[in-house]
Amino acid sequence: MTEFTPIASTLGGLLIGAAAAILMLALGRIAGISGIVSRLLPPAGEGTGWRSAFLLGLMTAPVAWFVVTGRAVEQTVSGNLPLMVAAGLLVGFGSAVGSGCTSGHGVCGVARLSTRSLVATAVFVSVAAATVFVVRHVLGA
Amino acid sequence: MRIAIGYATGLLFGLGLVISGLSDPAKVLNFLDPFGSWDPSLAFVMAGAVLATAIGFSAARGRRAPLFAPAFDWPARTDIEPRLVAGAALFGLGWGLGGFCPGPALTALPLAEPGTLAFVPAMLAGILLARLLPPAR
Numbered sequence: 001m002t003e004f005t006p007i008a009s010t011l012g013g014l015l016i017g018a019a020a021a022i023l024m025l026a027l028g029r030i031a032g033i034s035g036i037v038s039r040l041l042p043p044a045g046e047g048t049g050w051r052s053a054f055l056l057g058l059m060t061a062p063v064a065w066f067v068v069t070g071r072a073v074e075q076t077v078s079g080n081l082p083l084m085v086a087a088g089l090l091v092g093f094g095s096a097v098g099s100g101c102t103s104g105h106g107v108c109g110v111a112r113l114s115t116r117s118l119v120a121t122a123v124f125v126s127v128a129a130a131t132v133f134v135v136r137h138v139l140g141a
Numbered sequence: 142m143r144i145a146i147g148y149a150t151g152l153l154f155g156l157g158l159v160i161s162g163l164s165d166p167a168k169v170l171n172f173l174d175p176f177g178s179w180d181p182s183l184a185f186v187m188a189g190a191v192l193a194t195a196i197g198f199s200a201a202r203g204r205r206a207p208l209f210a211p212a213f214d215w216p217a218r219t220d221i222e223p224r225l226v227a228g229a230a231l232f233g234l235g236w237g238l239g240g241f242c243p244g245p246a247l248t249a250l251p252l253a254e255p256g257t258l259a260f261v262p263a264m265l266a267g268i269l270l271a272r273l274l275p276p277a278r
Contacts, residue, residue, distance in 0.1 A: 002168045002180045005161075009182040012161020013189025019154035020190070021197020026146045028207035028214050031154060033243040038268050050147030057151020058248045064152065065159045073159050075249060076167035077256035083238060088260035090235025091242060092267020097274065098228020099218075102242040103154075105229070106187065109216070111194035119221050124233035125173075131237025132173040 020108055023054075032104025033058075034095035098124075142209050155248045161186040164248050166240025166256075173237055228271075235267075 020031035027050060036051045062073040078084055095101040098120055100109065105124070109117020135141050158164040163186050172183035206212055236242050241249070241260050249257045 001178050002162070002165070002171045002182075004180055005182045006185045009161045009163075009185035010189040012157045012159070012163065013186035013191075014193045015157030015160060016154055016163075016186070017157075017190040017193025017195075017197070019150040019157060020194040021200070022146070022153070023150045024201045024207070024213070025197055025204075026150075026208045026210075027143060028201075028210040028212055030214065030216060031150065033247065034268070037243060037247070037265070041265065041269060050143040053144045053147030054151035054154075055247060057148040057153070058155040058158075058244065059251050060148075060152050061155025061159050061248050062164070062252055065156065073164060073249075073252060074162075075165045075252060075254065077241075077249065077254040077260075078166065078239060079254075079256055081255060081259045084241075084256040084259040085263040087235045087239025087241065088246070088263025089267040089270070090231050090238065091246075091260075092235075092264035092269075093271050094228045094230070094232030094235055094267070095243060096228070096268045096271030098225050098230075098232055101232060101244070102236070103244050107190045107194055108198075110187075111191045111198055112215075114216065114219075116216075116218060116221060116225055120225055120229040123226055123229035124236060127230045127233030128237035129173045129175070131234050132170055133176060135238070136174060136177055 016103075016107060017111070020103070020111075024108075030104055030108045032100050032108060034092075034101040035099075035104055038096055094124075146209060154244065157190070158245050158248050161189075164245045166245070169236070169240040169242075169245070173240075 023029050023031045036054055040051050065073055105117040105120040110121055162168040162182055168180055171178050171180035246260050
């Protein structure tokens with residue numbers, strides 16, 4: 001079980017959206033994490049500076065959180081390493097083929113009411129929920 | 142300036158992931174499990190994020206250019222092609238297996254959980270593997 005956190009989750013969501021809004025207003029770019037990562041992998045072209053800085057900022061967040069609040073980030077990650085490798089491969093491959101992930105399609109694309117992003121988001125949320133259903137309630141893992 | 146904005150927005154985005162709970166795979170998997178230990182929190186994350194993004198984007202639509210770049214880079218494609226759907230489906234399968242999507246996985250990297258250290262390099266390999274496919278039209 002995890003605790004239902006409507007207030008913290010809405011607040012965190014607003015911060016995510018504020019970051020996406022500022023990135024567009026300041027640099028004219030979509031805050032899509034898979035796209036930012038993909039464009040940093042060789043052959044890297046224009047925009048390497050702000051993209052690397054963005055990822056560095058992402059990775060500073062749990063450290064900043066700990067320094068400011070004195071609390072570690074709550075997290076439960078599966079220790080099943082072959083499963084996590086398979087999940088990582090699918091997430092990387094799927095987001096590259098489908099031109100986006102939760103941030104690019106699910107947040108920025110849905111906020112633009114992009115048909116492509118609405119379709120992609122509906123597909124990945126449905127498939128992810130079906131996957132969890134099979135893993136937890138059919139296979140009983 | 143571009144680098145400072147990149148860093149600041151990355152940090153803000155990451156703090157949003159941490160505060161919202163999206164950085165916790167257990168919370169993501171429980172959101173995806175309405176027939177089990179359902180935690181609807183992620184719907185609130187999405188609502189907040191989409192609302193703030195939509196407000197910022199509509200402000201951007203009213204401007205000729207961004208503050209520190211020559212032009213807005215709005216996505217131009219509007220077609221629903223098989224790659225979009227197939228890619229989203231594979232992405233959803235991976236998301237449902239691990240509970241991680243790219244942003245939360247990278248944010249979790251400094252916490253150095255074994256599962257995260259297995260996931261992130263595999264994700265990078267997955268992105269590179271996709272380049273072996275014939276280029277999209």
